[in-house]
Amino acid sequence: MARPVPGTSGGKDWAMITYPQQKFESIKSEVEQRYRILDGSSAYDTNHMARTVALAFRVPMVIAALNERYRAWFSSSHGVSEALDDQVHDLCSLANLADRFFQVEDMAEDQYFSGEKLVSEAPNMRFFAGVPLRDPDGKRFGTLCILDNKPRVMSESDSRLLKSFAGLLSNDICVRSAGRYAVQDLIHAEEDKCSLYDLAVTDSLTGALNRRAFFHLTEREVPRAERHRVPLTAVLFDIDHFKKVNDVHGHAAGDDVIASLSRIVSKEIREEDYLGRLGGEEFGLILPETTPSQAVSLTNRLRQKIKGLTFLGEGGSFSITVSFGVAAIDPGERSVHPALERADRALYVAKRNGRDRVELAVECLGRLSA
Structure with missing residues (x-):
């Protein structure tokens, strides 16, 4: 299953962004009606x-x-x-x-x-x-x-x-x-366009946005949040000791871990949220209309669900943990990059403090205590 670009139809348990299905169906219907052909079996x-x-x-x-x-x-x-x-x-x-x-x-x-x-x-x-x-x-x-x-x-x-x-x-x-x-040619062309769109914007292993698409699509949320005066929160997270997973259990098990992690996160987030695989075992989230404290609650829920998974690899059964860093996009910022940098520093703190935890960026902590 796949999750359309925000603003098109879709379900919350869909896992990746695809070529907008409504546009495809509209074009298909238009060309079929033009030739008075309703479906493949009608004469x-x-x-x-x-x-x-x-x-x-x-x-x-x-x-x-x-x-x-x-x-x-x-x-x-x-x-x-x-x-x-x-x-x-x-x-x-x-x-x-x-x-x-x-x-x-x-x-x-x-x-x-x-x-x-x-x-x-x-x-x-x-x-x-x-x-x-x-x-x-x-x-x-x-x-x-x-x-x-x-x-x-x-x-x-x-x-x-x-x-x-x-x-x-x-x-x-x-x-x-x-x-x-x-x-038929027009419909096949649209189907090819769908496939090419998926290849261009999604990560093949997880179905999440690839790095380029993640940054391209999430940048539009910054001026929207400013315009409507709604919160916007960034999250970075990765798998703790992932190199050990690959070394002990094999790369196939590592791929299974990454894909499973993406599926769980995709099921928990909303249609309007953005999930991207930014590289290796590192993922990012951009959460529109979400405060940092709400993001912390979400990521703690994700952390517990992921911790409860059991995998089977070359070295036997094993489980994983994930660390999260959370930061707000501040008013006046023109990009998600500064907030992701703050989330990255918070993720580093989570690693330093023992892993398997969620850390809020220090700037957010100061704001919450004020």
């Missing part, structure tokens, strides 16, 4: 063309028998029930052997068609005619077929009309097919 309804052909030739049954790829996307028929669909397509497949206009005046008298179920049983079709459907390169992708339950002979003008209808339908299907591929 564009061209039955109006089939009805027009049926009226023009006064026949009860019309169908565009398409190859498998187009048939999955498009539907064009009139008078063909679901029960008869396969039979009609089987009949049309015989006409696909012809590469031009094709007609059978009376299928009941024709040696190739008389045995077809559609002819010998209800609805007892007798007349059949078909014209190839072709793409702009001349490649055949189906047949426009008309059927009648009485014998008939098509005139030259009727055959030309049927060919014209086939040309119109071919063009319509090809244009919309190209549109569908355009939709």
Whole structure:
């Protein structure tokens, strides 16, 4: 799961920032609606063309028998029930052997068609005619077929009309097919953009912001906190004796520790908070609208949860502890860096005082005691 950039939709237990999902869904919906394609399984309804052909030739049954790829996307028929669909397509497949206009005046008298179920049983079709459907390169992708339950002979003008209808339908299907591929290309491009965004801003092991993205995204919070006169607090923390974890239990266990630490912190912080992996086992938090004392309560809760974890490495089972330094972003500051420097000094104090503890920057202590 992933946590969107603050200001987009998301849940508090998501672990990393991603390309804004609302923007992706909006673009996807826009291009799909533009081509009147609702989802991957729906077929564009061209039955109006089939009805027009049926009226023009006064026949009860019309169908565009398409190859498998187009048939999955498009539907064009009139008078063909679901029960008869396969039979009609089987009949049309015989006409696909012809590469031009094709007609059978009376299928009941024709040696190739008389045995077809559609002819010998209800609805007892007798007349059949078909014209190839072709793409702009001349490649055949189906047949426009008309059927009648009485014998008939098509005139030259009727055959030309049927060919014209086939040309119109071919063009319509090809244009919309190209549109569908355009939709797919646009959606794939947006999906690639999502992936590239994730790669650009997140740490691959933890899903937290990488160092560059952390500083870039959190800088916007400083003027916002100043403008709205709300507190903003910085936290630095790292794993105590992490080198020993790698040396005794192996680097795979070290990676597991780092990833688990990030998951626990991500579940405890809010959607609007920022978690970044700043290097190795060191992490940073920027907590909008949070006082230093509130940050201390949060980090002590995190400290206890992390302390309760058990890991298994090459040297057996083990547990870890984490030390935290907390500092406020002061009014008038234009960057998170000064506060993070104060948090770093507080983290150093936590290490010096025995580790597995939270230390508040001395500047904050003086302010709280005043």
